[in-house]
Amino acid sequence: MKLSKKKQFHDFVARRGLKSTRQRDIILDGFLSTDDHMSIEELYLKLRAKYPNIGYATVYRTLKLFAESGIAREIQFGDGQTRYEHAAEGEHHDHLVCTRCGEVQEFSNEAIEKLQDKIAEDHGYLVHTHKLELYGICSKCRKRE
Amino acid sequence: MKLSKKKQFHDFVARRGLKSTRQRDIILDGFLSTDDHMSIEELYLKLRAKYPNIGYATVYRTLKLFAESGIAREIQFGDGQTRYEHAAEGEHHDHLVCTRCGEVQEFSNEAIEKLQDKIAEDHGYLVHTHKLELYGICSKCRKRE
DNA sequence: ATATACCATGAAAATCATTTTCAATAGAGG
């Protein structure tokens, strides 16, 4: 799984006439070995611990490339930080965000997707992406009250 | 309808011990007399044309108050600009965004809301808000191709 | 291998949206 994403990115780099570099590999490994929904800064700090001379700008640039190559997807939960999650071909999920502790759970639901397509169609739209986020309080935080 | 929103905001201002000012009224009128989904800058420029000495910061601050008072809702379509839309009590709608011309249509769907609640419940969440946006190409843009 | 051409990098400066600061001003109630 990770191998195929590495390959996917390397193919993308080659196809675009870009270069394969040490930093890109470091960032790629770092990204693939983390939980989803990591903010740019979190990833930067994590990498920085092991490779102190990696640049902030390089992490930003490289994550954008990941998104372009299709192995990552940009997400924003309204906290002013851009996050990147792992993207898998043909697969999509949505998010449940706890507004108290910040936990993020993923879910996917066929029925909702179908309804979305139907709504879009009714309005004359050809949809290519969507974003669905449910904000609330998770069970742990509810018990803690 | 507009009158009741004005009243709603004035009540909010009074309840919070805030003051009713000329600027707030100007911004309120400006906001109420525009289409939905206006960005802060757009509103600022529109107001600025008539009232050249209104401050940027005041528009920001006032729009936040509108959101707190319940007559407006903050939205972001991922273009790096915060927008505000008219909010009506007990009413919620979602968005269809055309990624080509930028048009935004609103819709609402009972069935989807119900499914969302069920999903949240299944995951132990108590949901208080959600955000659903469908991104695609609108019918006009599709014909234009 | 070596040269060549061009891409990528890191650090710092620049940018963009938004927020805060601060001194001056203006509401609300006495």
Add this chain to the structure above:
DNA sequence: CCTCTATTGAAAATGATTTTCATGGTATAT
């Protein structure tokens, strides 16, 4: 009219992201 305190506008500050630019690295042709 006075006083108290919230509000305003301008400018500075902030935080996230992007760009600049001189230097270094990579791929490909030689």
